[in-house]
Amino acid sequence: MTPDLPFAELGKFISAKRALDYVQPDMKLGIGTGSTAAWLVRLLADAQNHGLKFNACATSNQTTTLAKSLGIEIHPLDDLGQLDLAIDGADEFDPALNLIKGGGAALLQEKIVETAADQLVVITDASKEVDALGAFPLPVEIIQFGWKTTQRLVERMLVDADVTGRAVARRGGENPVITDEGHFLLDLQLDRINDPAGLSRSLLDIAGVVETGLFLDMTTAIVVGDGSGSVKVKKAGDADWKTDAFDIDAHAELLARIAP
Secondary structure, three states, X not given: OOOOXXXXXXXXXXXXXHHHHHOOOOEEEEEOOOHHHHHHHHHHXXXXXXXXXXXXXXXXXXXXXXXXXXOOOEOOHHHHOOEOEEEEOOOXXXXXXXXXXXXXXXXXXXXXXXXXXXXXXXXXXXXXEOOOOXXXXXXXXXXXXXXXXXXXXXXXXXXXXXXXXXXXXEOOOOOOOOOOOOOEEEEEEOOOEOOHHHHHHHHHOOOOEEEEOXXXXXXXXXXXXXOOOEEEEEEOOOOOOEEEEOOOHHHHHXXXXXXX
16 A cells, blocks of 8 residues: 655655665765655664664755654764765756755755765656746855855846856845855846856855855766656766666665654
8 A cells, every 4th residue: 555645755765765875884884864865864873773873964954853763873974984875955946966965954064975975866756847947046145244145246247157046045034044055045046057167166255155055066966866766877878767666665664663
């Protein structure tokens, strides 16, 4: 019997379960942040209970808390050094597997961890696929000191940027979101980003900007799960997707064990 979960949650589970195939014994793993990554954490905890050994670091306090609650030891990144694999979600991805990330306010730690990994596998759903990045607001992490000046400089830079929207707002408004590193976030509503690499360079040239949610030329593979039971995988450099059927009913017992 198909588990009684929302369609979207089944898709996230399927994506995370397929990505678990990339995890080999004794790997050093970077574990991402967000609702899809949370399914991965639960799957890793279950696999650990069944004998899988690995060492892990996390991209946020949120992921660290969940992992520890399920019995996964989380190590500092510096203790692990170079990682074998990082698995994380995304807010958008384009045909070249470039990403916008940071909807969960963990983009800085995510980028640090994922640039330290030999492979980055992204787990997501079909709604995140776009022809060009930009429909999802681009997060930009900035320091608190002089943040209004930094926002003004970002807005000035966008006047000549190759984008179709230029609205900038501090996330949370009068009750600002504070990242794990104590920074603010700007959300840039750009609609379409025609030159992601150029935009990334321009943003990072602004004093006060710590990091952007543009994750470019980093993805090894993207795994897209669907609540109907299909899963597709695209590797960097491949023109086509590889699609497989996923038997949800066969994993009903597993879902019953790990579902929140």
